[in-house]
Amino acid sequence: MKALRFHAAKDLRLEDIDEPAPPGPGQVLIRNSFCGICGTDLHEYAYGPIFIPTEPHPFTGASGPQVLGHEFGGVVQAVGEGVSHVAPGDRVSVQPLIMPRSGDYYADRGLFHLSDRLALAGLSWGSGGMAQMALLNDYNVVPIPDDLPDEAVALIEPAAVAVYACDRGGVTAGSSVLVTGAGPIGVLTLMAARAAGAVQLFVSDPNETRLALVRDLIPGAVTLNPTRQQVGNVIRAATEGGVGCDVAIECVGNEHALKACLDAVRKQGVVVQTGLHPHENPLDWFAVTFKDVDIRGSWAYPTHYWNRVARMIAGGQLPAASVVTDRIALSDAVTQGFDRLLDPAGTQLKILIDLSR
Template sequence: MQALRFHAAKDLRLEEVDTPRDPAPGQVVVANRFCGICGTDLHEYAYGPIFIPTEPHPFSGAQFPQTLGHEFGGVVTAVGDGVNNAAVGDRVSIQPLIMPRTGDYFAERGLFHLSEQLALVGLSWDYGGMSGAALVNDYNVQVIPEAMTDEQAALVEPTAVAVYACDRGEVSAGSSVLVAGSGPIGILMLLAARAAGATQLFVSDINPTRLALAEQAVPGVIPINARSESVGDVVRDHTEGHVGCDVAIECAGNEHALKSALDAVRKQGTIVQTGLHPGENPLNWFDVTFKDVDVRGSWCYPTYYWPRVCRLIASGQIPAERAVTRRIALEDAVEHGFDALLDPAGTELKILIDLENAA
């Protein structure tokens, strides 16, 4: 089968690899259908290896060359002994986190995403979504609702990131929410906040094209061009008492976006940091104290979110497909996928790779 594999920064190769066929006990083979290109994949392509291990991963044993792709779904083609949560023919979404199930402080408390030995399908596992098929563990597959499309199955992973961040920020009915960064996660964050009951939504970015795409995907959102406008001033001008928003969620991994979130959030509001910052970034900690705000990290998602997020998407409460701007074939993934998403003009949001003919 064909697989898009990472060898080094700016060195992705479409290669022929063996198709997995005989799953071990507790494992599942999935014929991949759609796979999203994530911001993490882009960082690996541009600057990696970052998360991709250069030495065997301490838990999974994987190392590069690495088949990319952790946002995907497909159809089960084989199951190993003892698998009882999926059967051949089931359509599934992949929950890509891999870690010890016992003997780990966080895993034994159900917080698998916080395990120190965490590995990910498509980053530190022998298989990934940008290929014809993948071998995964039984706990990595979630049978999707009948109403969910194959494309939507590939959007569960990034949507889970957004739902968890909204939960971390305690977004609830009537909340006012600023999302800093209008990339794919930013769009999904706005949709998740609205599904949680937020009634006033703001989005900031320096890219006017992406702001326009956010307005199309999330009608009623108030766009803020952070290059020409003060994010905090716009938010205060639109909030009751001119105090700022209840929750600000930073999705850009940019120090200016984080500072604008602190400026825009009201006293005793909450800042949720979702974007990965490349290094130490200064924040005005006097304002953090003076405004009495909470600053919370949001890493991945609890694995038990999968059924909930599937229901939110399948029911239409989170129309995640609105973040998709293009669908491409695997052989076009570098030029029309990775390179297009790294274009500073930023005319694309979420690009899905159609793997129907990749096996």
């Protein structure tokens, strides 16, 4: 079968590899339909290996070369012994987190995403979404509602990141929210915040093309360019009492973006760190103390979010498909996908790989 595999930084290869083995007990074989290109995939391509293990992963045993893609889904082809929640022909989305299911401090408490032995399909597992087929554990495969379009199988994963970030921030009816970073996760976070009841939405990004997309996708959101405006001053002037926003969510992994969040949030507000920072980030800890703020990490999502997020997308509360700006074939994934998304002045927001092409 055709698969896009990571070998080293700037070395992705479209290769013919063996199809996965028939599913064993507790496993499911799917034919992939759509796969999203995530910021994590872009970082691996540009600078990796980062999450892709160079030695066998301690839980899965996986190491490079690695089939990429963790935002994906497809149609069940076969199931192994003991699998009863899906059957051949079912459309499914893949929840890509792979970890011990018991005997682990966090797994025993249902916090599977926090396991110290965590792996991910498409990064540290034998299969990934950028291939024609994938072999997964039964708990990774979630049936989707009949009214959810096929391409939405690849959008539940990034949407779950966004919903969890808003939950971590305590976004609720009437909230004012700043999101720094107008990439796919940032835009989905704005949508999730609105779905949670936020009434004032602000987004900061230096890319004017992406800010224009936000204005089209989320009417009423205030777009800010930090190279031209002082984000905190604008938000204080626009919020009740001139105090700043209730919640600020960093979605890009940028030092200046996090500092802007701390500056813009009100006293006793909440700053949520969602983007992955490549190195230590100095922060004004006097301001953290003086403003009495909470700073919270937001790592991935609890695995039980899948059906909730799927319902939000299917019901229109979270119009995730609107972030998709192009759909491409697997054979074009490097030049028309990865390279275009890494262009700082690019016009693309979210690109899906259509595995049927």
